[in-house]
Amino acid sequence: MTDTTGPMLVTRGLTKRFEGVVALSNLDLVVEKRAIAGLIGPNGAGKTTLFNVVTGFYAADEGEIELAGQTINRLAPHAVAALGLSRTFQNIRLFANMTALENVLVGRHLHAAFALEKTEREEDTGGESRSALASIPRRALSSVGVVWEVIATLARTPDVRLAERAAVERCLEVLAFVGLRGKHDELARNLPYGGQRRLELARALATNPRLLLLDEPTAGMNPHESQEIVGLIRSVRDDLGMTVLLIEHQMRVVMGVCEQITVLDYGEKIAEGPPEAVQRNKRVIEAYLGTRSIGIDSGAA
Amino acid sequence: MRERLRNAPLLRPVIEALSIAKERAERGYGSVPNTLRLLLLAALLIAVPFYENPLGGGVVFDDRWLSVFRLVGLYIMLGIGLNIVVGYAGLLDLGYVAFFATGAYAYALLASPASPAIDFPIEDVPWLFWAMLPIALVVGAFTGVLLGLPVLPLRGDYLAIVTLGFGEIIRLFLINKDDWTGGSQGLYGIRAPPLPDVPLLNITELKSTALTEWYLFIVVGVFLVAFCAGRLRDSRIGRAWEAIREDEDVASAMGVDIVKYKLLAFAMGAAIGSFGGTIFASFQGSAIPEDFNLLVSINVVAIVVIGGMGSTPGVVVGALILIGIPDFLRFKEASDLLGLLDPIVPFADTHNWAEDLRNNRFIVFGALLVIVMVLRPVGILPSSRRKLEFAAPVDEAAI
Numbered sequence: 232m233t234d235t236t237g238p239m240l241v242t243r244g245l246t247k248r249f250e251g252v253v254a255l256s257n258l259d260l261v262v263e264k265r266a267i268a269g270l271i272g273p274n275g276a277g278k279t280t281l282f283n284v285v286t287g288f289y290a291a292d293e294g295e296i297e298l299a300g301q302t303i304n305r306l307a308p309h310a311v312a313a314l315g316l317s318r319t320f321q322n323i324r325l326f327a328n329m330t331a332l333e334n335v336l337v338g339r340h341l342h343a344a345f346a347l348e349k350t351e352r353e354e355d356t357g358g359e360s361r362s363a364l365a366s367i368p369r370r371a372l373s374s375v376g377v378v379w380e381v382i383a384t385l386a387r388t389p390d391v392r393l394a395e396r397a398a399v400e401r402c403l404e405v406l407a408f409v410g411l412r413g414k415h416d417e418l419a420r421n422l423p424y425g426g427q428r429r430l431e432l433a434r435a436l437a438t439n440p441r442l443l444l445l446d447e448p449t450a451g452m453n454p455h456e457s458q459e460i461v462g463l464i465r466s467v468r469d470d471l472g473m474t475v476l477l478i479e480h481q482m483r484v485v486m487g488v489c490e491q492i493t494v495l496d497y498g499e500k501i502a503e504g505p506p507e508a509v510q511r512n513k514r515v516i517e518a519y520l521g522t523r524s525i526g527i528d529s530g531a532a
Numbered sequence: 533m534r535e536r537l538r539n540a541p542l543l544r545p546v547i548e549a550l551s552i553a554k555e556r557a558e559r560g561y562g563s564v565p566n567t568l569r570l571l572l573l574a575a576l577l578i579a580v581p582f583y584e585n586p587l588g589g590g591v592v593f594d595d596r597w598l599s600v601f602r603l604v605g606l607y608i609m610l611g612i613g614l615n616i617v618v619g620y621a622g623l624l625d626l627g628y629v630a631f632f633a634t635g636a637y638a639y640a641l642l643a644s645p646a647s648p649a650i651d652f653p654i655e656d657v658p659w660l661f662w663a664m665l666p667i668a669l670v671v672g673a674f675t676g677v678l679l680g681l682p683v684l685p686l687r688g689d690y691l692a693i694v695t696l697g698f699g700e701i702i703r704l705f706l707i708n709k710d711d712w713t714g715g716s717q718g719l720y721g722i723r724a725p726p727l728p729d730v731p732l733l734n735i736t737e738l739k740s741t742a743l744t745e746w747y748l749f750i751v752v753g754v755f756l757v758a759f760c761a762g763r764l765r766d767s768r769i770g771r772a773w774e775a776i777r778e779d780e781d782v783a784s785a786m787g788v789d790i791v792k793y794k795l796l797a798f799a800m801g802a803a804i805g806s807f808g809g810t811i812f813a814s815f816q817g818s819a820i821p822e823d824f825n826l827l828v829s830i831n832v833v834a835i836v837v838i839g840g841m842g843s844t845p846g847v848v849v850g851a852l853i854l855i856g857i858p859d860f861l862r863f864k865e866a867s868d869l870l871g872l873l874d875p876i877v878p879f880a881d882t883h884n885w886a887e888d889l890r891n892n893r894f895i896v897f898g899a900l901l902v903i904v905m906v907l908r909p910v911g912i913l914p915s916s917r918r919k920l921e922f923a924a925p926v927d928e929a930a931i
Binding site: 286288307308309312313317318320324325326327328329333336337338340341343344377380381384385387391394395398434435438 | 789
């Protein structure tokens with residue numbers, strides 16, 4: 232069903248308009264499997280809009296999005312998440328009044344399920360035994376599943392207890408991975424800023440994504456903290472085998488960690504390539520610093 | 533102000549001693565296992581109808597008390613049900629009475645001789661009430677989903693207003709669909725369900741056995757409902773609800789199916805409301821549209837808010853205060869108690885002020901509610917997490 236060789240994320244002719252403002256214009260983007268790709272551009276270039284469109288928050292006006300060969304536009308955010316795409320947010324959006332562990336457990340939502348509620352992806356890897364169930368229309372299965380889940384939860388069946396314990400164990404591992412070992416009982420709101428950024432990362436990792444979208448993961452951090460996050464991002468790819476696409480303003484971070492960089496300006500792709508090439512690209516420099524020809528242009532007009 | 537009080541030299545030892553005592557008491561209480569605590573509580577509650585008055589004169593809590601407790605218990609159930617929707621999932625539902633009415637009419641349609649739906653003598657089916665309880669749960673859940681569907685995209689105040697409308701629509705529907713519901717006359721003559729005959733309960737002649745049995749039934753019902761709500765809260769489902777309450781968009785990005793879990797919250801809340809409705813219709817002996825007015829919704833929301841959102845003990849306290857006290861004020865004992873204050877009330881000799889208070893109890897009551905909300909906006913017994921939520925408003929701004 233999903234091909235193993237092709238790129239992880241492909242967008243073709245992706246366009247998104249807001250009341251006449253073109254936020255994304257005919258955007259073609261390819262992110263290879265197990266890559267760390269960067270997305271840069273001046274403020275308002277459409278970077279976060281791209282994230283929102285890809286994750287299903289906004290519907291694309293035109294174009295296609297494929298995740299590992301599977302078309303995902305028109306899917307609801309939770310369905311996109313179930314296919315293995317997770318994200319963090321530019322302005323930290325934790326469940327502020329839940330503990331760190333609970334935050335990550337919400338990320339584990341899709342995997343903390345048991346029996347009928349297993350997600351499609353796990354069915355894929357889980358063997359052929361569930362193929363009979365897969366033939367039933369998903370929606371019907373889901374409403375039967377939810378009734379069953381309520382009953383099992385009320386009875387707290389061994390299945391439920393087991394799934395819960397496994398989820399908690401996994402989440403503690405994820406917390407340790409991002410460097411929040413021992414902080415599981417802290418309320419998210421009480422964590423320091425860097426801890427909150429890490430917790431967001433942990434929550435996204437808990438969904439066990441194939442592709443991780445990071446929206447300014449080092450925003451507001453000092454160089455030392457940024458460097459730690461960069462190490463974490465590398466480890467996400469190298470040790471967990473995930474693909475990473477990140478938006479970032481700190482050039483030191485982008486140039487240091489990304490192998491492939493795409494530059495957006497006014498919703499259009501103006502350059503892409505390895506960091507050194509992008510840095511030298513004339514249009515990129517113009518987009519960031521402005522053109523020297525402004526005077527000439529206005530004179531001509 | 534409080535800080536200064538705490539640092540006052542004279543008060544400090546007293547405050548320290550108090551805080552140590554409090555801590556010790558909490559630790560002592562905390563060391564009692566949870567199940568044992570619950571068993572003790574259950575035993576105390578179940579024994580309530582049988583407490584003998586040491587001064588003589590039979591039992592402490594007679595029929596009047598038991599019927600108040602019965603109503604309080606019913607409202608605790610409703611409060612717990614609404615708490616799922618409002619407290620856990622954060623969906624402000626002001627039309628909860630709709631589900632209460634659903635359960636009441638579902639039972640009344642089958643059990644009332646005035647019902648046009650049946651033409652066989654239903655009295656011949658003694659187990660009808662017991663059969664209807666699970667059916668009421670299912671019918672309620674279904675109604676919850678049905679009313680939940682159109683309001684799915686709405687948030688916050690808009691949701692509150694639309695659900696408020698639903699509550700009224702149901703009442704008007706019940707009045708106008710008179711070929712089914714008997715219009716504003718309602719469906720009456722519902723016979724009390726034949727509760728199992730337990731000879732043990734007949735220990736005193738001062739009380740009707742029926743009320744004792746009702747009381748015990750309600751206690752068991754409240755425990756059951758509270759248990760279920762607790763299990764739901766401490767599960768994957770409860771976490772999904774909480775995530776939706778905190779940030780709907782992020783929850784969905786983490787794979788939580790918002791539509792499914794919102795509808796599930798409505799369904800669970802509605803199921804409990806409908807369950808309560810069936811019980812209400814059977815002890816009231818009727819289902820009349822006027823019983824299902826806006827005040828019921830407001831009362832239940834007030835119970836949840838005053839008690840502390842998301843907290844079951846809070847709901848119990850809220851129901852005792854909001855439902856129990858107004859009823860208690862009608863008792864002779866209340867007047868007697870208030871009579872004790874006569875010497876210090878300046879106009880006691882010219883005014884029967886206790887009587888005035890009793891007649892205007894809802895006004896007094898409203899004032900009390902306002903005071904509680906001003907002094908304690910989190911509610912009287914908030915759930916531990918919500919307590920923290922309000923404790924650090926500065927941090928909220930920082931985030």
